[in-house]
Amino acid sequence: xxxxxxxxxxxxxxxxxxxxxxxxxxxxxxxxxxxxxxxxxxxxxxxxxxxxxxxxxxxxxxxxxxxxxxxxxxxxxxxxxxxxxxxxxxxxxxxxxxxxxxxxxxxxxxxxxxxxxxxxxxxxxxxxxxxxxxxxxxxxxxxxxxxxxxxxxxxxxxxxxxxxxxxxxxxxxxxxxxxxxxxxxxxxxxxxxxxxxxxxxxxxxxxxxxxxxxxxxxxxxxxxxxxxxxxxxxxxxxxxxxxxxxxxxxxxxxxxxxxxxxxxxxxxxxxxxxxxxxxxxxxxxxxxxxxxxxxxxxxxxxxxxxxxxxxxxxxxxxxxxxxxxxxxxxxxxxxxxxxxxxxxxxxxxxxxxxxxxxxxxxxxxxxxxxxxxxxxxxxxxxxxxxxxxxxxxxxxxxxxxxxxxxxxxxxxxxxxxxxxxxxxxxxxxxxxxxxxxxxxxxxxxxxxxxxxxxxxxxxxxxxxxxxxxxxxxxxxxxxxxxxxxxxxxxxxxxxxxxxxxxxxxxxxxxxxxxxxxxxxxxxxxxxxxxxxxxxxxxxxxxxxxxxxxxxxxxxxxxxxxxxxxxxxxxxxxxxxxxxxxxxxxxxxxxxxxxxxxxxxxxxxxxxxxxxxxxxxxxxxxxxxxxxxxxxxxxxxxxxxxxxxxxxxxxxxxxxxxxxxxxxxxxxxxxxxxxxxxxxxxxxxxxxxxxxxxxxxxxxxxxxxxxxxxxxxxxxxxxxxxxxxxxxxxxxxxx
Numbered sequence: 001x002x003x004x005x006x007x008x009x010x011x012x013x014x015x016x017x018x019x020x021x022x023x024x025x026x027x028x029x030x031x032x033x034x035x036x037x038x039x040x041x042x043x044x045x046x047x048x049x050x051x052x053x054x055x056x057x058x059x060x061x062x063x064x065x066x067x068x069x070x071x072x073x074x075x076x077x078x079x080x081x082x083x084x085x086x087x088x089x090x091x092x093x094x095x096x097x098x099x100x101x102x103x104x105x106x107x108x109x110x111x112x113x114x115x116x117x118x119x120x121x122x123x124x125x126x127x128x129x130x131x132x133x134x135x136x137x138x139x140x141x142x143x144x145x146x147x148x149x150x151x152x153x154x155x156x157x158x159x160x161x162x163x164x165x166x167x168x169x170x171x172x173x174x175x176x177x178x179x180x181x182x183x184x185x186x187x188x189x190x191x192x193x194x195x196x197x198x199x200x201x202x203x204x205x206x207x208x209x210x211x212x213x214x215x216x217x218x219x220x221x222x223x224x225x226x227x228x229x230x231x232x233x234x235x236x237x238x239x240x241x242x243x244x245x246x247x248x249x250x251x252x253x254x255x256x257x258x259x260x261x262x263x264x265x266x267x268x269x270x271x272x273x274x275x276x277x278x279x280x281x282x283x284x285x286x287x288x289x290x291x292x293x294x295x296x297x298x299x300x301x302x303x304x305x306x307x308x309x310x311x312x313x314x315x316x317x318x319x320x321x322x323x324x325x326x327x328x329x330x331x332x333x334x335x336x337x338x339x340x341x342x343x344x345x346x347x348x349x350x351x352x353x354x355x356x357x358x359x360x361x362x363x364x365x366x367x368x369x370x371x372x373x374x375x376x377x378x379x380x381x382x383x384x385x386x387x388x389x390x391x392x393x394x395x396x397x398x399x400x401x402x403x404x405x406x407x408x409x410x411x412x413x414x415x416x417x418x419x420x421x422x423x424x425x426x427x428x429x430x431x432x433x434x435x436x437x438x439x440x441x442x443x444x445x446x447x448x449x450x451x452x453x454x455x456x457x458x459x460x461x462x463x464x465x466x467x468x469x470x471x472x473x474x475x476x477x478x479x480x481x482x483x484x485x486x487x488x489x490x491x492x493x494x495x496x497x498x499x500x501x502x503x504x505x506x507x508x509x510x511x512x513x514x515x516x517x518x519x520x521x522x523x524x525x526x527x528x529x530x531x532x533x534x535x536x537x538x539x540x541x542x543x544x545x546x547x548x549x550x551x552x553x554x555x556x557x558x559x560x561x562x563x564x565x566x567x568x569x570x571x572x573x574x575x576x577x578x579x580x581x582x583x584x585x586x587x588x589x590x591x592x593x594x595x596x597x598x599x600x601x602x603x604x605x606x607x608x609x610x611x612x613x614x615x616x617x618x619x620x621x622x623x624x625x626x627x628x629x630x631x632x633x634x635x636x637x638x639x640x641x642x643x644x645x646x647x648x649x650x651x652x653x654x655x656x657x658x659x660x661x662x663x664x665x666x667x668x669x670x671x672x673x674x675x676x677x678x679x680x681x682x683x684x685x686x687x688x689x690x691x692x693x694x695x696x697x698x699x700x701x702x703x704x705x706x707x708x709x710x711x712x713x714x715x716x717x718x719x720x721x722x723x724x725x726x727x728x729x730x731x732x733x734x
Contacts, residue, residue, distance in 0.1 A: 029322055038440075058287060150192070464527075464531070533566060557582070
């Protein structure tokens with residue numbers, strides 16, 4: 001009885017252990033299969049065998065390259081905006097640097113005028129002298145014109161190299177990557193020559209024919225030295241020659257102003273427009289000239305990639321086979337193991353010959369067998385833990401679990417609805433970056449539901465130029481046709497959202513660097529903010545400030561706040577939703593004694609106001625000139641968690657201003673509010689240059705103190721990574 005009972009207990013225990021481990025093993029196999037399929041998809045399909053298949057593959061890759069290149073030129077991807085810098089800054093500066101003094105010196109004017117003649121002396125006198133002076137002056141414009149053509153050509157070439165590196169399909173075929181890059185450069189070289197020819201013709205046309213109406217009234221202008229009774233050819237004195245020089249200079253400046261606008265048009269027409277319209281046609285034309293051997297050479301794949309694909313395919317086949325075997329025989333194996341356990345115990349019972357001490361021996365040997373079994377399955381525990389963590393992380397990013405699913409019908413006049421939508425779009429940026437880091441694509445991506453549920457489309461990802469991480473996104477609102485105009489009255493057309501710090505190795509170093517810039521009030525000097533600011537400017541210039549929202553959390557809230565303040569100073573007031581924006585100061589708000597806290601704030605206000613007066617003196621600007629006063633018309637929406645020391649000072653910041661008004665010290669607080677104590681101290685003691693304005697200086701805001709407000713991955717923290725998810729329906733205290 002003892003042996004039989006022990007065998008049953010052992011069998012039951014083994015069955016329980018196996019049942020508890022099988023799901024973890026199955027999860028590990030399923031996840032590995034998904035990772036292998038993703039990796040194979042990234043490496044691309046094997047090369048086609050026939051010539052038609054190879055040609056189609058090359059044409060499709062060229063099309064993808066061309067599509068990415070157009071996105072750069074259209075502003076969807078960064079880089080194309082450099083074209084505007086050439087026309088807005090480089091070309092005008094080059095024209096201003098032209099010095100016409102040499103051509104319009106008195107000696108040169110006297111020489112050319114005294115030798116003047118021409119075939120229109122009845123219109124311009126001395127005609128030929130004017131023509132030679134103007135031509136010798138205008139010819140110098142050819143230099144800046146050629147330089148502008150070359151600058152645009154250089155930008156377009158840089159975008160080609162950048163697009164080649166951004167097109168993953170080209171990485172599979174090194175020879176095709178080189179060929180596509182060379183073909184694109186060859187096409188741009190041709191367009192440059194055509195553009196240079198057309199642009200220089202504009203300058204030559206101005207040199208070859210004068211606008212006669214400009215000169216018709218000159219001989220009759222008595223007030224400037226003219227004398228109608230005297231022959232014009234007898235008045236070659238210094239005053240007359242100086243008048244000619246002034247007239248020619250005025251005419252040249254008029255022509256420069258005209259060319260300042262016509263040269264960019266010519267360049268865009270001949271280079272940028274043709275690159276967008278004809279580059280793909282050029283690829284297809286060149287491909288049609290290639291023979292089959294050449295096509296095969298272009299698709300000569302990197303051997304390392306081929307080996308990698310083959311190895312992954314074999315591993316995938318093995319894992320799928322294991323998955324099928326486990327699904328087919330998992331439960332039948334339990335019976336097999338039970339039989340093995342019974343046989344093992346029966347053999348042990350026979351071997352001890354019914355000895356009194358046999359039970360102890362059986363128990364000891366059974367424990368040894370169970371321990372051996374546990375060792376065989378323990379190697380899967382670590383992988384199982386990793387899978388569980390991954391699943392939990394995915395659940396925290398799943399819109400179906402944590403999103404505001406109750407907002408099927410958004411009321412855009414409802415502040416809570418607007419806040420929830422803005423927060424969800426910011427969360428979408430977080431998960432976009434996590435999708436990129438985890439290589440989740442297609443149906444595996446978790447980010448799209450965070451904006452598609454509210455009928456938004458992702459039209460552009462904002463990518464950092466340092467580590468190529470996604471730090472922001474531009475969404476476009478596309479309501480269904482069934483929605484009435486009343487229901488979308490206060491809805492945005494576009495939302496620009498920014499995420500905060502993510503404590504993952506792929507992006508943490510860059511995010512932490514920007515956190516340091518916030519502490520030093522230098523966020524405006526970073527390239528990431530320049531990219532964000534350019535996107536905001538372009539969108540506001542296109543659709544107006546009333547159609548754009550800004551949203552951000554933590555580091556992203558700082559970027560959105562700085563962008564909003566920058567636009568407000570130009571008269572564009574963009575609606576902003578800022579979640580936990582950083583307020584870096586002494587944690588006075590965390591002091592529990594209200595009297596001590598209030599006393600410290602009053603002392604700080606008095607000191608700050610005194611330093612402001614000492615630093616500014618009589619140079620204080622009027623209210624109309626003060627940028628802080630201009631900001632008073634901009635009222636962003638701040639959502640602050642009082643328990644978070646990074647942003648909790650906003651609560652005391654605005655409450656203290658109200659209390660100062662109540663005790664009659666409003667003037668002191670209004671002056672103190674506009675300045676930073678640290679910055680004023682540095683200016684008083686005379687160290688360095690002017691300190692940048694801290695982010696938290698705001699004249700007004702709609703502040704909501706939220707009892708639970710955690711979103712994204714909060715930056716400026718030490719220790720292990722902490723993932724926070726926004727509670728989209730929190731209890732609030734205004």
